[in-house]
Structures are given as structure tokens and as C-alpha cells.
Amino acid sequence: MTTVELALPHVSRRAGQIRTIGATLAAVALGLAAGSILIVIAGGRPWSTYRDMAGGAYGSLFGFGAVLVQTAPLLVIGLGLALAFRGRVYNIGAEGQFYIGALAGGAAVILLPLRLYPLLIALAMVAGIVGGGAWGWVVGKLRARWGVNEVISSLLLNYIGIFVFSYAVRNPLRDPEASSLASKAVPDGSRLPTFPHLFTHVGILVGLALVPLVWYVMDRTPFGFRVRMMGLNADAARVAGVDTSRMIVRLMVISGGLAGLAGIVQVLGVQGRLETTLSQGYGFTAIVVALLGRLRAVGVLLAALFVSGLIVGGQAASIDQGLPYAIVLGIQGVFVVFVLVADRFARA
């Protein structure tokens, strides 16, 4: 049985949903408990650390703004991954797709001599989606046509994608005056505006708009239903007329495209230029977000907010308490394992 079914209560919806939510909460609680062990090892005090983290993340507008900045990419990528994982298409290459999308969109913005900035931004986003989608398409086609394992191929394309990105930054798009290795800046007019009091760019709105859309696709369209069929039993799905090959490619293109969109939004909203530090491992963290969110749109939103809170809170706590920021990474790692275990027991 797969993570896919665990995320989809179909028998008595109420009981199944309650059990799944309960399992997730249990996993989170266990994860935080294990985290406190890590905190103790690092020489801190769990309760005050967690309090600092929560305060740093959610206690102020500034903190919450930072949380939203982190949530934007995690949410968008996570939604794409959730859809793909439902069909048992394990796209682990979101990181590479993110970078390629950022590159495509960034190149569009830097190179196109357009002054109509809203249009420019829109074009950049389209370019980002196309770039990421194309990068994902390769993986999907390899799997659909020849059965090449998509986990490995998408991972290898991660590394290759990052190399392509860093070449582009170093050479054609380079900013000769910049102190560190970075591309030219995007025109100021194409930077995403920020909310007046919230210290965050409007890119989060893209993610929020996607949530109901992805929910609808997953839950209320024949396409979403067929994705689920394929994820549960590809053989039976084929006999029932589902074109699994085409669906695999579509899922990779969609999740790749969304990762690419996240990439260009990050460029326009945060950095303002193409740098190799564009992603802080968003492609992988989004996997955690998708799993924690039980492959459901609303779940992914909540999980993205939560994990972002961990990240921001972790930064705050490391400053205040002198704890290594890597605690956050440790906790995330523990979480994922606990989620899987809790799942299994929720089912039994």
C-alpha cells in the first residue's frame, strides 16, 4: 500500500479523515519531541527554544512576513509534487526544475526590451513555467516511453540543471560589477511589489491562488480521479482506459512547470537577480511539505506554513539561543520518518 492511498480517504470519509489528521498531528508531535532531544544535545532548552521559534516566526509581522516569503516557493512546488506523487510519479528533480525555470524567466526579463512591466512579469512567469515544464518533460518522457526510473533521472537532471544555471550566470548573463557571482539585475519595474505592512512580496498570492485550483483538479475533475486511479493500480487503470504514458508525462510537466514558476517568482520577488543561492533546498523541502500535507492541496498549504515557520523560527532561535541552524534540518529529517510510521499505524 502506498502513501498515495494513505492520503486519500475514500471509505467513510469522516473516520478516514479524522484518522489521517490524527496521524499527522501525532507525527508532528513526535517530530517536535525528537527535536527537543536534538536541542538538548546542542546545549539548549527545548521549551524556550520552541517558544523563541514560534515567536520569531509568528509573533511579529516581520517574522510572519519572512514565513510567507519561505512559504511561497514551498507551496507552489509542493502543490505540483502532491499531484505528481498521487499518480506515483516521484519527481525528485524539483530543485533542478526550479533553477531552470528561474533561468528561463530571468533571461526573459533581463533580455526582453519591454517596458510594460506587468506584461513583462507575466511573460517571465510563462517562461518560467515553460522552462521548468520542459525540464520535467524529459524525465516524464523517459519514464513513459522506456520505463526509466524517474527518481534517478530527475535527480541527475537536478545536478545538470544547476550546472546549466551556474554557467548562464557566470557567462552570458553575468553582471560584471557584482562582487559575487551573479547575473545582471532584473529591471526594477519587474520586481514584484511588496505588501505595505507585511514585509513580503506578492508572490505568495500566486501560491494561494493555486491552492483552490489544484484542489479542484485533484478532487473534482476526471483528470484528478484518473491520476488517483493510476497511483493506486496502474494495471487496472490501463484496462479502464487511462492513458498512463500520457499521464506520466503530463504530471512531470505540471510539477516541473510549477517548480519553474516558483523559481521565477523567487527571482522577481526576493533576489532580483540570478544567483546560485537562489534556492535553499526548496526542491527537497517541498517533498517533505507534500508528504506532511498528505498530498492534499489544503494540507500542503498548512504544511508549507508550518515548515516555513520552522525555518524562520530556527533562524531566530539560532541567533537568540546560539543553537546551530542545522537543527531545523535535523528536525525536518526526523519528521519525515515519523510521518511515514504514524501513517502506517493510522491505517492499521
Place this chain on the structure above:
Amino acid sequence: MDWSAIFGVSLFAAGLRLAMPTALAAVGECFCERAGVLNLGLEGMMLAGAFASFVGADYADSAAVGVAAGIGAGVALGAVMAFLSVYLKTEQVINGIAVVIFAQGLTAFAYEKLYGQSGASPQITPLSNVRIPGLASIPWLGPVLFEQNVLFYVALALTLGVWVLLYRTRFGLSVRAVGEAPAAADAAAVHVDRVRWLALLVCGGMAGLGGAVLVVGQLSLFNVGITAGRGWVAIALVIFGRWNPLLVLGGALLFGLTDALQLRIQASSGGINASVPYELFQALPYLVTLAVMVAATVRSRRNAQPSALGVPFTKGVSQ
């Protein structure tokens, strides 16, 4: 570019040396995949082994302790993977990714805890090469094969040992049966889950050793990105080698040679100002691995792949 300098004896010697960590992980993965378990946590196991071996060698000032620690860390993660995949029987792909994230997280945490304050990246004393008298004097083959450090020979012996284990022991027979037709093995009184547990522990140990060889045997330093995807390459190599340990070893050696080649070309072509972008060379091993994996999959995957790979075994499940 100085081609003769690039293609000299030292290329092959370096190639073999570079290949060893990946080869160990790949052969280990081959073994557990023959038992029917898809272990995608290999990258995490290598990383954990690399880190543990570094800490062990540093604190105990002994390479042997480091290596032992590395193997131990790998086995421990192998047990985690076995717990998830063989005992809980949850989706193996997700379990593997979870183990990688888990290992990366804890390693980052532990590294910063132990070494974060010191600033510069710490080092351990590197292992020196062992020169096998007599054999090392053979022209060309001598320096390549017989002048490596101890760990190289240990690694080589172990990978060959896995072949013996798989094809010349009862346990290996059970492993092959379990990966192909677990129901048949079960009816023949083979304990399917137990065999899979053991196979995963072996795989984890080999991967951990691979990380240890990387750190203690070659680089003598550590950073959180040190494995650089070798674990994933190893999994691709298993497909390339059609699940045969010797072919997998061969593939790993080829990969090592490519790696050594691209390093030398980079160095010789003048680095950052060269006309050919150095990122291309950095990407070369991954491109080659991808191409190789695709070619191998297209040509023969369906016949060579263990039939029960990735499918948990439950007694008495009807058709």
C-alpha cells in the same frame, strides 16, 4: 591541452581510486535490490558513513576507527530503511527519500554541532599508499593497481566478496529467490523478510564503507555536500550493470575514469577562463550516468530486473 598528461598512468590510477566509494555503494545496492528491496536511501547512507568515519578518525586519531564508525552508521541507516520497508511495508520509494532527508538533516546538525565553531574546515591525516613489492614494478599496471592505499584493496575485496556471497552461498541463493519470486521462496521455507533485512544491512554497511573510503581514504576532509550524488549514481549503475555485481563494479570503474578524466581536462584547460565552460565537465559524469542508465533500461531492464523489486511481501495475499 596536454593530452599526454591527461591520459597517463595516473589517470587510471586516479580513476580506480575515485571509483571505489561509488562501487561499494553500487554493489551493496545491487545486493539488496536482488533481494527485492529498492533502497533509494543510499545517498543518505553514504553521507552518514562519510560523516561518522570523519568523526571517528578525528576523535580517535585512527583510520580504522573511522572506517568502523562509517560502516556502523551505514548499517544503522540500513536498519531504519529495513524497519520502514520490510517491517512496516510502506512505499519503498518514499522511504528511501525520507532516509536521505533524515540523514542529510542529522548530519548537517551533528556537523555544525561538532565543528561549526572552528571556522576552517577540519582535516584528518590522510592515509598513505601501500606499495605492494614486486607487483608494483609491473609497467603501467603496477602503479595503477598495486600502489593504492589499504582501503582500496579492502573495497575491491569486498565487492568481489559480494559476488561470491550472491552466487556461491545458500544465503545468496535465498536472496536471489526472494527478489524474484518471494511466494515461492516462502513455500520453500525461506524467511523472506529476514533475508531482506539482512540484505539491507549489508547494503547499508557497504554504502557506509563507501562514504568512509571517500573521506578517510581519499579526501581527508568533510563537508555536508561531500557525497555529491554518488549514491544516486550508484543506483543508476545497478541498472546499468543489469543487477550483476561484476558488471556493476565495471560500471563504477568506468564512472570513476570519467570523473578522473573530467577533472584532468578541467585542470589542464586552464579553469575559469577556458573556452569550454567548466560546468560542462562538472556535469559530464552525471550526463554520462543518465545516458548510460537510459541505454541500459531501454535495452534490457524488463528481463534483468528482479521481478519482485519494490514490492513488499505479505504472506498469503491472494491473487
Place this chain on the structure above:
Amino acid sequence: MEGIVKRFGSVVALGGVDFDLRPGEIHGLLGENGAGKTTLMNVLYGLFPADAGTISFDGRPLRLRGPQDAIAAGIGMVHQHYMLVPTLTVAENTVLGERGGALLGRRSLEAVAARLRELGERYGLGVDPFARVWQLSVGEQQRVEILRALYRDARVLVLDEPTALLTPFEAEQLLPKLQTMAAEGASIVFITHHLEEVMAWTNRITVLRHGKHVATVRPQETSTNELARMMVGRDVTLVRLATGTAWQPGSADARREKPVAAPTPVLCAEGLEALGDRGTPALRDVSFLVAAGEIVAIAGVEGNGQSELEEVLLGIRTPDAGRVRLAGGDVTTLDTASRLKRGLGLVPSDRYRRGLIRELSVAHNLVFDRIGEAPFGTRFTLRKRSILARAVELIEQFSIRVSRPEQAAGTLSGGNAQRVVLARLLGRDLRCLIVAQPTRGLDVGAIEFVWEQLDAARNGGVAILLVSTDLDEVMALADRCHVIYEGRLVGEWARGEFDRERIGLAMGGVRADVRETDRPTALAKRDVR
């Protein structure tokens, strides 16, 4: 074995069964599908622990923690679906799971091979010990299973439906070998649901029904009719069903009175050629047609290309040559969904694996091939209420036993599961239905239901292609019959010409008038699943 009880969840598979076996006898274990015969023997072999009851062997109690204890006690079992590892050699399969030294080199395997050859000669079960199992024919694989049991010095040999996968010819060859073994003191349990076999081959017969022991008799003291009644315990029609005689399609005679105008072929296969999964040819120049309102059967032992044929017709596998036509239009290059829309349907042979999605609800399983079409929604919407309404209708119409439509399909029993699959297909506007092994593993009541549904569909004008290994089924239902052997269609009979013996021989690759002698080499070339 005394008072054996075995429960699987809430289902009582065995409710206190007694069974005894004497040395040197061939004891038949008879019952319809689901009666508990296999379960009882699985308990004996240690695959499942009994919930209650005792087993004694040679007068001493026997505790079984697993097959290893059964094997050690001298019990060997040949399962219906052979428990062999295809990629290993015969010798390796024999040695698998044996306790012994850690190393297993060439020399040890040589010794094993020598013993296997010796046993093979003694009982007429010759097989190459170094051949890989996947290269062997089905009959040879069975020999391997038996040899393996003999190699482990089995004194009790249990054979589960041994003739199920054999050609009629191979089946005939098996009996003398079993008798030789029995003469040397081995005891043999012969599980089957075929009455003639059990009457001809055994010394004693035990009948099970619904997990209970009904009677133990000697063949001389009983008749097939009486056995059938004991097996089924109900009225005469079902008795005749069980004996495979005399099931008459409902209005067959009435139908045949009607003058049939030139029948319009609904499904046409022309010159189909395809490779199997192992790269060997699975279909060779297959051509046939099915007209509206007729049932055409393709009989044959499993592994002769049936599954590849199903896949090619449905669009899951691309043929290397040939065409498929549906209702006059060429569909060879069309995908599955398009073919389904044109009125094609498939009841797959493995209903749990490809016929249902266990984790989805029964309601979803009843409509999932039509999601996205009216009335269940449009291309972009799902109408859950229509889905549920239709599901309720179909549940009623096909008497599917569920507590709620939202119940997960994986909890359904075999007969119910098949009803769901049939309901999903027959509830549509079908023009051509392909059914593969539709009654495998079903009890008599379910079999009757399926046959009635197929008959009704045929009378309603649907063209039905029946792929079956069961000659009884073919002879009861089909209007015309082909036989498939090694990927080729050999022979065609119309209903009036049905000759059980000739069809049976054709299934074994024998041409009509030629009597076959043992041809191991020809059989060895077969590509076996």
C-alpha cells in the same frame, strides 16, 4: 488431521475438518471452489497455522511452525500455481531453503543434479537439472515440483489441482507415475474439483463443502452424481453444473430458430503478430471474427498467448503486424479509451489485479471507466451524485452483496468482485465483450450467475469473445470455438461439432487425427508464464 479450524478474518474457511491418510494410498480431496481443500492442505504444509485442531503423523503429534517443519516431517506440496523461482535452475530451486553449509559451490549442485536425475529416471519424471525454470514447459515445471518433494524424501505428497495447467494428454501421463510412487509407499493427496479425475485416479475420496467435512468414500461405492450432490448439496441444476454436463443456455433453442441474416462481425482480428514480454513471439498470425449475438471461445492452456491477445485487442500492447477491427472501423492504432468508447469491454482474467482498484469504493469501481462522460460529469467536472445513483442501481441489478456502496472494493469476495466487474461492463452500451477466465476460482452459484449474464448479453446482441482454460465452460457457452496453442489458432468448431477429445488434443498441440507420443523437446521450446 482432526478438528482443524481456520479463520481468515471473519470468514471461516475450515470449520472443524477431519482428514486421514493411509500409507500407499492416493486420496482425493474434492470440493467446489472455496470449499477449503487448498486451505486444509496449506495448514498441513505449515503455510498457515490452524486456529484449532491437531495433526498427527505416524501416530505422533505434529507441530508446524512453517513449511520447514512440514518438509522435515516428510510432507511435500505441489501448489496449483507452481512455487518455483523462474530465473533459477532446477537444481537451485530444489536446494532452496534447505538447511546446510553456507557455501554452495559447483560441486554441491552437481551432487544435487545427480540425485535429481536418478529420481527422475525412477519415476519417469525426467528433467534437465541445469535448465532454468522459465525455459521449461508447464508439464516439466510440474515434474520439477514433484521431484523437489521427492528429493526431500517426502512420504506425503499433496498435489493441488495438478491437471489445471496441463494439456489433457499430459494429464493422462501423470497418473501412472503417481501410482508408481504410491506403490512404493508414498501417500498422495490429490486436490481437485473434477469429478471424473477423482473417480478414476483415487483409492479414497473425501468431500468438503463450505469448510466442513461431508463424507469419505471409495470410488467404487459412489458415482459422479452422488459426489456432485455431496459437493454442492443443492438441487439438480447445480448438480449438473458441477458435473459440467447439461447446462443449457436459457433460450438457446428459441434463438436458433430465428433465421440469422448474414451475421455482422463486430470484432475482427486479422493476422495479429506480437512479441511477449520475454521477446519471444506470443501471437502468430491470429485471425478470427466475432459476430453480434454470438459467443466465440478461444480455448487453451494458460501461457499460449491469451494474455497478449487480450492486451492487443484492448490496446495495451501494440502488435507487430495485423489489424483489429471493431464495428467495422480499424482500431489497431487507437488507444484503450477510444476503443472503450466504441463499445469494447474486457473482463480481465485476474480480476483483483486488473479488474478492480481495491482501495477505491465499490461505487467508484462500478463507473471508473466512464468518468468524465455524461452523466458522471464532463471533461472538467465530476458529478458525485450521479455516480452514487448509478452505483446503487447496478448493485441492485446485479445483486452485489455490499453493506454500503462506499465500501472498499478490496473487501469483496471472489464472486462479488466478479459481479462488480461484470456490472461495470454490462451496465454500459457494449458492442463487444472480451471475457477471460470469467469463472476461475468461483463457487457454483457464482459460476451460474456469470454464465447467465453472458448468455443474456449474447442474446441482447453483444459479441462475446470467451477466453478460457475450462473446457466445460467452453462447451456450455460457446457457439464457435477456436483453440490457441503457442500463439497460433489451431482448429475451429461450430457448436454442433464440439468434440471434447479433439478440442482437448488441440489444446495440447496435437492435430486432429494424429495421436501424440511424448515430445519433450517440442514442449521445451514453449514460452511459459
